[in-house]
Amino acid sequence: MKIDHAVPLEYSTEENKNRIFGFWVFLGAEIVMFSTLFAVYFTLWNRTGNGPTAKEIFEIGPVLIETFLLLTSSFTIGLAINSMRQGLMKATMGFFAVTLLLGLGFLGVEIIEFVTYVNEGATLQTNAFMSSLFTLLGLHGAHVTLGLVWGGGLMLQMKREGFTPDTANKSFIFSLYWHFLDVVWIFIFSFVYLKGLM
Amino acid sequence: MKWDEFFVTGEPMIYGAMVSIVIVSIAIVAGLTYFKKWGYLWREWLTTVDHKKIGIMYIISALIMLFRGGVDGLLMRAQLAVPENGLLDSQHYNEIFTTHGVIMILFMAMPFIIGLMNVVVPLQIGARDVAFPRLNAVSFWLFFAGAMLFNISFVIGGSPDAGWTAYFPLSSIEFSPTVGNNYYSIALQISGLGTLMTGVNFIVTILKMRAPGMTLMRMPMFTWSILVTSVIIVFAFPVLTIALLLMMLDRQFGSQFFTMANGGMDMLWANLFWVWGHPEVYIVILPAFGIFSEVISTFSRKNLYGYKSMVFSMVIISLLSFVVWAHHFYTMGHGAMVNGVFSVTTMAIAIPTGIKIFNWLFTMHKGRIEFTTPMLYALGFIPIFTIGGVTGVMLAMASADYQYHNTMFLVAHFHYVLIPGTVFGVLAGMYYWFPKLFGFRLNDKQGKLAFWIIVISFNVTFLPLFALGLNGMTRRMYTYSAETGFGLLNLIASIGAVGLAIGFAVLVYNIYWSFRYAPRETNGDPWNARTLEWSTPSPIPHYNFARMPEIKERDAFWFAKKSGKSLYTEEYSDIHMPNNSGQPFVLGVIFMIFGFFMVFNWWVGAVIGAIGIFVMMIIRSFERDHGHYIPVKEVVATEQRLRGEQV
Numbered sequence: 001m002k003i004d005h006a007v008p009l010e011y012s013t014e015e016n017k018n019r020i021f022g023f024w025v026f027l028g029a030e031i032v033m034f035s036t037l038f039a040v041y042f043t044l045w046n047r048t049g050n051g052p053t054a055k056e057i058f059e060i061g062p063v064l065i066e067t068f069l070l071l072t073s074s075f076t077i078g079l080a081i082n083s084m085r086q087g088l089m090k091a092t093m094g095f096f097a098v099t100l101l102l103g104l105g106f107l108g109v110e111i112i113e114f115v116t117y118v119n120e121g122a123t124l125q126t127n128a129f130m131s132s133l134f135t136l137l138g139l140h141g142a143h144v145t146l147g148l149v150w151g152g153g154l155m156l157q158m159k160r161e162g163f164t165p166d167t168a169n170k171s172f173i174f175s176l177y178w179h180f181l182d183v184v185w186i187f188i189f190s191f192v193y194l195k196g197l198m
Numbered sequence: 199m200k201w202d203e204f205f206v207t208g209e210p211m212i213y214g215a216m217v218s219i220v221i222v223s224i225a226i227v228a229g230l231t232y233f234k235k236w237g238y239l240w241r242e243w244l245t246t247v248d249h250k251k252i253g254i255m256y257i258i259s260a261l262i263m264l265f266r267g268g269v270d271g272l273l274m275r276a277q278l279a280v281p282e283n284g285l286l287d288s289q290h291y292n293e294i295f296t297t298h299g300v301i302m303i304l305f306m307a308m309p310f311i312i313g314l315m316n317v318v319v320p321l322q323i324g325a326r327d328v329a330f331p332r333l334n335a336v337s338f339w340l341f342f343a344g345a346m347l348f349n350i351s352f353v354i355g356g357s358p359d360a361g362w363t364a365y366f367p368l369s370s371i372e373f374s375p376t377v378g379n380n381y382y383s384i385a386l387q388i389s390g391l392g393t394l395m396t397g398v399n400f401i402v403t404i405l406k407m408r409a410p411g412m413t414l415m416r417m418p419m420f421t422w423s424i425l426v427t428s429v430i431i432v433f434a435f436p437v438l439t440i441a442l443l444l445m446m447l448d449r450q451f452g453s454q455f456f457t458m459a460n461g462g463m464d465m466l467w468a469n470l471f472w473v474w475g476h477p478e479v480y481i482v483i484l485p486a487f488g489i490f491s492e493v494i495s496t497f498s499r500k501n502l503y504g505y506k507s508m509v510f511s512m513v514i515i516s517l518l519s520f521v522v523w524a525h526h527f528y529t530m531g532h533g534a535m536v537n538g539v540f541s542v543t544t545m546a547i548a549i550p551t552g553i554k555i556f557n558w559l560f561t562m563h564k565g566r567i568e569f570t571t572p573m574l575y576a577l578g579f580i581p582i583f584t585i586g587g588v589t590g591v592m593l594a595m596a597s598a599d600y601q602y603h604n605t606m607f608l609v610a611h612f613h614y615v616l617i618p619g620t621v622f623g624v625l626a627g628m629y630y631w632f633p634k635l636f637g638f639r640l641n642d643k644q645g646k647l648a649f650w651i652i653v654i655s656f657n658v659t660f661l662p663l664f665a666l667g668l669n670g671m672t673r674r675m676y677t678y679s680a681e682t683g684f685g686l687l688n689l690i691a692s693i694g695a696v697g698l699a700i701g702f703a704v705l706v707y708n709i710y711w712s713f714r715y716a717p718r719e720t721n722g723d724p725w726n727a728r729t730l731e732w733s734t735p736s737p738i739p740h741y742n743f744a745r746m747p748e749i750k751e752r753d754a755f756w757f758a759k760k761s762g763k764s765l766y767t768e769e770y771s772d773i774h775m776p777n778n779s780g781q782p783f784v785l786g787v788i789f790m791i792f793g794f795f796m797v798f799n800w801w802v803g804a805v806i807g808a809i810g811i812f813v814m815m816i817i818r819s820f821e822r823d824h825g826h827y828i829p830v831k832e833v834v835a836t837e838q839r840l841r842g843e844q845v
Contacts, residue, residue: 018329022402025432029394033436036473040444040455040466047461049454124453128461131453135444149812153819166822 003165008085010172012165023173027180034184037136041192044128051127054196057120062113063193066106067185070144073102074182077175084171087163093155096171099178100151103144110141133192140188143181150174206356209290216353245778247331248740249316250635252338256313257628259342261706263306266349268702270298272695275659279692281680291676292359293378297352299362304386305345307482307616310624312341312396315424315485318631319400321731322418324409324749326742329402331776337392337399339786344389347793351381355797358382361674363471363526364445366456366464371449380797383446388789390438397431400424409730411749415509418729418753419495419502423488426512427481430519434477441470450799465530472523480519482616484512486623487554490576493626494558496727497573498565501753504557511550518547528596529603537596544594551587555580570725571645575626578653579618586614589664604674607667613660625705633724637737638716644708648701655697662687662694722841728756733765735840741773741828744837770834776825785814 003012011017045054080095114134117123124134154174158167206212230236243251273294277286286294320328328334351357358378360369369379404425408417417425445467447453454460456467495502502508524532524540558580567573589611593599602608633639667673671684678684723732733755734742747765751757758765792807 018402018406021406022329022398025398025401029398029432029436032433033440036437036440036470040440040470043466044455044461044463047463049460051460124447124451126454126460128454128457128463131447131455131462135447135453139443149816150819153816157820161822170819 008172009163009165009168012168016165016169019169020173020176023176027176030180034136034139034187037132037139038187038191041132041136044132045196047128048130049127051130052120052122054129054133054192057117057122058193058196059113059116060193060197062109063189066109066113067189069102069106069109070182070185073099073106074179076102077178081172081175084163084168089158089162092163092171093158096151096155096158100148100155103148103151103178107141107144107148110137136188136192140181140184143177143184147174147178147181150177204354206353211290212353219353240780241778244783245335245780247327247335247776247778247782249320249328249331249334250738250740252334253313253316253318254635255338256309256316256341259345260306260310260313260624263301263309263345264702267298267301267306268699270294270301272699274298275692275695277676278678278688280689281678281682281685283677286676288676289359292361292674293352293357295674296358296361296364296378296382297348300348300358300382300386302616303362303478303482304389305341305348307620307624308393309341309345311427311482311485311620312337312393314489314624314627314631315400315420315427317635318627318731319403319421319424320407321634321734321738321742322421322729323404323407323412324730324743324747325403325407326773327776328399329407330399332779332782333395333399335779335782336785337395339782340392340395340789341389343786343790343793344385344387344392347388347790347797348381348385351378351385355381363475364467365471366445366448366467367458369445369449369467370456372457377797379445379449380799383442383449384793384796387439387442387446388793390435390442393431394435394439397428397435400428401432404428409743409747409749412754415506416749416752416754419491419505419508420485420488420729422509423484423491423512426516427484430477430481430484430516433520434474434481437470438474438478441467441474444470446796450796465527468527468530469523472526473520476523476526477516477519479616480515483619483623484515486579486619486627487512489623489627489630490558490579491561492727492729493572493576493630494561496630496725497568497570497576498562499568499726500561500565501728501756502557503560503563504553505752507553508557511553514550515547518543518550522547525594525596525599528599534596541594541596545591548587548591555584570629571640571642571649572626572630574646574649575622575629578649579622579626582614582618582622582653582656586611586616586618589614602667604672605667606663606671606673609673610660610663610667613663617656617660630725631731633719634722634731634734634736634738636713637720638712638718639724640708640712641716644704644711648704648708651697651704652701655694655701658694659691659698660694662691666691720840723759726759728753730755730765733758735837739836739840741775741833744770744773744833770830770837772830773828773833774825775828777823779823781814781818785811788814 005012011020076095077099080092080099083091083095114137117130117134122130124131151174154167154171158171161167205216230239243255246252273286274291277283277291316328316334320326355377358364358369358374358381359376360374360379360382364379364382367373369382404417404421444453444455448455448457448462454462456462456464458464491502491508522540522544524536525544528537528540558576569577589607593602593608593611629640629645666684666687669684671678671682678688719736722734722736724736725732730747730749733747745766745768747754748767749765754765788807788810792804792811795801795803795807
């Protein structure tokens with residue numbers, strides 16, 4: 001493995017550079033995937049049949065909490081990568097932990113929100129609008145869940161191996177993923193919730 | 199669920215299939231044990247990360263699927279050969295045309311293309327492997343898991359029966375209550391994941407791993423076509439992912455996306471399906487364009503005419519492929535304005551395609567043409583594909599399309615595009631690159647015989663369908679009365695189908711015969727070709743290039759041969775290669791088991807399977823495998839042995 005010390009650790013080998021570029025390409029595919037779901041949602045969002053409409057079930061409170069948690073976590077993962085570049089193991093682990101806890105909090109609020117919807121009689125099976133809403137939010141939530149497991153695993157690896165081209169590369173890619181989830185959420189916040197509440 | 203629901207019963211043909219599956223499986227297991235090949239199979243093939251071997255496995259799978267899909271086609275033609283035929287009942291016929299379409303497009307054309315690109319692209323750009331060799335193996339095993347899962351549907355649980363387009367509400371749980379369409383949504387999802395990873399892998403490979411000096415505008419045309427194709431894959435396949443996910447939710451979890459009540463919208467499926475489905479057509483046709491460019495240029499002994507316009511037209515085609523999807527359902531009521539826009543964009547595709555056709559003709563102009571088997575396929579492709587293209591423009595006119603929508607005319611059109619385009623393309627590619635992989639050529643005489651039988655039978659089969667379609671014979675009908683007058687033309691078409699089967703049998707015999715008797719070649723360049731892959735010895739050592747070539751112009755190998763200078767100026771050094779791994783294979787098996795339980799709604803098994811998938815991912819994440827080095831002494835020895843050269 002040829003290591004180039006002139007660049008950040010995560011870019012230091014040929015393989016690492018390819019992985020980061022490959023992950024950007026993969027994120028392109030993810031963008032198409034979420035765009036498709038948004039298109040489905042916009043097509044179906046007022047096709048509510050006999051079921052509830054967006055205005056009847058959306059509440060701004062939990063959504064604001066979710067938004068705050070996730071946006072903050074995107075900031076803290078940035079701090080984690082910054083600490084990693086400076087070689088500060090403790091700070092990196094700390095910011096990683098904070099990021100994952102914020103993600104966990106987001107997920108918790110989202111689950112409570114889902115339970116509320118179901119209790120109000122709005123389930124995946126109710127109407128086309130609810131189907132597309134649950135699928136869009138659910139897919140984003142599933143990404144967050146996967147991210148929690150992924151991030152936890154990376155923390156273990158960093159603890160064991162320290163900052164190596166491998167762990168640095170993986171953590172950097174994880175941060176790209178996490179920022180991406182944040183971007184998707186901004187679209188959900190604006191075009192699902194704010195539009196639905198209006 | 200009872201046993202007689204689990205296994206498909208009541209059809210003598212299916213019983214025959216079950217018996218033959220069991221016999222073939224026993225024969226394979228017994229043969230591997232008797233010849234003590236289990237270890238060889240595991241070490242050399244199941245665990246390989248070598249792009250060439252993965253490519254070969256793709257191609258073998260594709261050939262097997264060609265025969266599975268071909269038998270489906272023959273059964274359809276047998277059923278339609280005479281009026282009021284009772285060979286197949288309507289349900290069985292529905293299942294057969296559905297699996298014929300799915301298998302031919304997704305499990306034959308796609309893997310054949312992906313197999314060739316696996317074999318050729320790293321060689322053409324001077325790379326030792328793809329960017330992510332392990333991921334490449336995962337892609338293959340996911341494709342294979344999906345294909346096998348789909349294939350067992352006809353004996354276990356019943357095949358999908360709503361057409362390869364699986365239009366709602368036809369494919370909903372209400373109108374298609376068997377597990378058939380569950381197989382469709384889940385098997386396609388699994389192999390689609392593999393395809394998406396291949397797309398990512400090849401974009402990175404082509405953009406990041408080219409030999410020094412090979413700029414984008416010096417890349418061989420086949421590599422260019424694969425780059426464009428990979429970009430289409432990355433942008434089109436996620437749409438399929440979502441469409442299949444929603445289908446699964448609708449069928450198995452009671453959601454209301456495509457239902458007829460509660461706000462669901464069945465047309466949404468048609469749109470999603472074709473937003474992926476139309477670019478998919480170009481995913482299987484653009485690489486064939488790349489292959490023909492290589493073949494025609496090599497066997498005309500001329501450089502490709504209009505290289506830049508070739509690249510440009512491919513890029514334009516890839517963009518247009520995303521804005522024409524509604525031409526698949528002009529008659530489903532989206533108004534004159536929408537139809538008009540899609541009509542224009544559809545016809546526009548004929549322009550860049552026409553540019554390509556003329557470029558090939560000009561490449562041949564004043565060339566010293568050599569009529570080898572791959573060249574024959576390229577030459578056969580041009581007129582036949584043009585017929586397909588012209589009828590495509592006829593179909594593109596929305597107002598006229600109301601006349602022949604959903605008739606045999608359409609069936610004839612897309613077979614006239616896809617068979618010369620994709621099938622001739624991959625066969626030309628197989629004959630062309632075969633010596634690179636195995637060190638000998640396929641017998642040319644037998645190859646030409648197979649070509650003539652296939653090309654003539656093809657026209658006998660599909661030309662009558664144009665007339666039948668214009669006479670009003672709709673597609674997907676399993677029988678017709680004598681008064682319609684469709685009998686004679688159908689009979690001719692069915693005779694042609696038998697001819698096609700004979701042609702493909704000759705082709706298989708050709709491969710078998712050549713493996714046993716064809717003379718072995720030591721020269722790595724049997725065709726006197728132009729691109730980089732031919733500068734390596736045949737068969738290729740697994741590290742591809744002992745030294746990195748330096749590229750100064752297009753067709754660098756051709757000019758190196760002419761000037762007598764070597765492309766390779768560096769010293770030999772240690773070569774870094776990835777290690778083999780059994781994980782991709784195991785992951786594929788787990789995915790298949792998971793998919794199987796999902797199809798039958800057996801949630802406990804499905805959850806265990808899903809956990810297995812995550813465990814595999816975690817194992818991979820914690821593993822540290824940095825490959826190994828081949829010492830320079832071994833490299834030099836191998837090169838001397840293969841090339842007989844003094845170093």
